[in-house]
Amino acid sequence: MSFSTVAVLRNLQRSNYRLLGLVGQGQFGQVYCAVHRRTGRLVALKNLNRDRLTTHRFLRELRFLLSLEHPNIANCHALEQSATGRQLVLDYCEGGTLRQLMEQTAPLPLAEILTLITEVLTALDHAHTQAIVHCDIKPENILLFVRPGGWQVKISDFGIARLSQELRGQDQTGATGSPAYMAPERFYHQHSASSDLYAVGVILYELLLGERPFSGTPSQLMVAHLNQTPLIPTTLPDSLQVVIRTALQKLVGRRYRSAATMQETLIAMRAQLSAAELRTSYPIVYDDDAPLLFASQGEIALDKPVHSLAAEPALSGSTGGYLLLGDCSTDVKGWLLPPADVGKLPQGYPHIWTLPDRPQAIFNAPEGAIAATDRTLYYLPVRPLDASAQNLWSPVGKIQPLVTFPEAVTVVVSPRRRWALGYSPTAGGRLWWAPLSLGKTAASAMSEPRSLPVPSMPSSPVQLLVLDEGHILLAAIAGHQTHLHVITRRGVSLGHLTLNAMVQSLALTHTPRRILAQEIGPSPALLIIDLLPFKVMRCRLDVATPWLGEMAIGYVACSDQGHLRFVNPHGQLVGRVDGLPAPTAMAFQAPYDLWLATHQAAPTLHVIDICTLGLDIIF
Structure with a gap:
């Protein structure tokens, strides 16, 4: 620095x-x-x-x-x-720039493209009315503010803008701007409001076709803008071809008279398009991008439906990993996994813990596991009998209660299992924090929870997510917004962020201060949210995906109907697999193992290695 x-x-x-x-x-x-x-x-x-x-x-x-x-x-x-x-x-616009949205390579519905362009024209009409010509309209200068289901455009960077009186020759210091989006007259140091509309035409062309009408070096771009006619595919609707052709006319007098005129044309054209045409995504992908069909790789019959799963690295002194299941009764069951060929697990349960109440969630822990009922956390201790006997566990003492909360709560635990936080929605919401003492005697393991101050939250259900060993995220929906509050483990509020979208199914990633969320609404999407600084990427999906996790290739999302989607860290959809059983619980074990419990026909656990799904991805 x-x-x-x-x-x-x-x-x-x-x-x-x-x-x-x-x-x-x-x-x-x-x-x-x-x-x-x-x-x-x-x-x-x-x-x-x-x-x-x-x-x-x-x-x-x-x-x-x-x-x-x-x-x-x-x-x-x-x-x-x-x-x-x-x-x-x-x-501040947390959605980044239009360029970043275009680089995600996910096709945009025509309706959304028209909305973006219409808002750009609305802003330009206002500026032109004030006798200001932007002179550098390009995707990098079009910012995106998140709103439910889409984006609100905000034009930025008026650093080289011109006033109308300067356009008559008083300020001809050079052809500043971005050559890829410059109108022909700009290369001769001439500027007008129509020059901005030409740039909008280039952006519309790029959004629809995935490339600009001209490319090359600055000098090659100048020659192309001055002399070449852009190729407009006939696959576009006729009305769209007319709009692009008019906006990209070489002569100023042949273009739209004003931003308002071009905007009115787009609005009228949109009203004439069918619903199917507006749903069409651009750029159009011509190759076969149908989802792959799932073929089962390994199944384990379960005696009862499973509603919580945890797949974690190995216990100390062993290799492979271990898998925990919480079923619809009061049992938690566990397997120690072999280091390879995880699909060949033995039938039956190496170890079963029976709790006083039904487990709501399970977590891995050193030499064992933590199970949460609606009011109590329990430590479930185990150890391998022998380092060479990978599938054998033996109990170490009895189930140990760690903390009992004064009321029914939703529980999260810290990454190192040093403390737990419970949230109760009663009486406007209560937070309870308690330290955890694993592996101690039953008497010394118990701790008393203490109440923490609760930030001002809407009355809707609050979602909890532990960000790291010292910070917790609380999320609540109010209207069409989600309020994200960050507090320390001692209850000190560090402020809140407002996201203009409704989200659920929060999940943590390995990237510090980055979380995943499913956007609620008519257009399913996965949101990738960076909290510091605040940034939002939206990956549009064809299905709602409440099951979210992270693996070696990026982020994994699954629908309640068994549609699996893979998204890379840049927000690009990179793979689709359909035909999985409807999940009742899922667990993601890095780097490549996915566990899916279902009760579609009979209680079953599916073992899935994503490397064998046939995805067009290099592992």
Whole structure:
């Protein structure tokens, strides 16, 4: 880290805003995700380096931003000054840029593409009405704000924008901008509102076809924009071909007269398209991308339906791993797994623990397991009889109660099994924290839970997720939003984030402060959420997937009907498998083993090695 960067961070940390992380690096400075120390409002802090951005250009951009207040423009809320530079306080967009969305390679429905383009035109119409031409419309400058089921566009970076009086020749200092999206007249230092519409036409072309109409070096792009006619496939609806052809006309007079005119054309065209056409995803994939069909790799008959599973690494002194099952009775059952060929497990149960009540959840623990009933946590101790006897366990003492909560709770435990947290929805919600003492005598193992302060939460059910050994995430839905509260294990609130989407089935990943969630709504999606700094990737799926986990190839999601989906860490859908039995419980054992319990025909445990599913993935 350079001395100048350290100085910037030091000065920013003394401001009214607390930095949550770097989210972007530009020609003139850095963009940080930050939160106002007093109000908790999330903002983008755009640090502008004094050495690279003159006072004249800074005041120019500031003047433009202050005159443009619109829902589809990244509005400026304040100005911060420091010894190393200036900071613009702007709207924060956790969805990243349109470029990042396009790089996920997941096709977008035509309806969503039209919505994105229409909002860009709405913002440009507002700017053009104020006599401001953006002059650098490109996917990198179109930010995305999460909203239920989709995105809200916010245009950013008015650093090279022009005023109308400057377009008559008073400011011809060079053809600044991005050549891939520049209108022909831009290469001759001419600018007009129509130049922005040409750039929108290029973006629409790219969203629909997966590539820009022209490519090459800057000089090759200039020649193409000036002389070549873009190829528009006839596979697109006729009305869309007309829109693109009009927006990409070489002569200004042949394009749309205004952003409002182009917007009205798109709205009228959308009204004429059928529901099936609006659902069509672009770019169209022509090869056969049908899901693979599942073939069972190994089945184990169960005597009772299973509702909780935990697959974990081996106990100390052995290899392979172990699998825990909680069934519909009061039993928890366990296998010590062989180091290879996991599909050949012996029939019967090497060890059974019988609890006073039905287990709600089970967790691995050193030399044993932890089982949670609705009010009590129990330690279930075991050990291998011999390091060479991989499938044999022996009990070590009796089941030990660890903690009894004053009321029925939903329980989570810390990664190192040092403490447990219980949440009860009664009386507005209560949190109970208790240390865990594993392997001690029954008397010394018991601990008294203590009450923790509960952040102000909506009345809906609260989901708990342990982020690390010292922090817990509480999530609750209110309206169409999800409130994400982070607290320490001692109950100290570290603030909250508001996500404009309803989510459930939270799952932790191996990436620090990254979680998975299923978005609730008519358009199924997997959300990949980074909490620090706050970022959201949405991977659209064809089915709702409440079963979420992580394996070596990325993230795994499964529906209640047995549709399996694989998503890489960049939010790209990389594999689909259908035909699995409907799960009653699932467990993900890295790197490649998946366990699925079902009661579809009879209680059965399926052993699945994802390497053998036939996915087009290199393992």
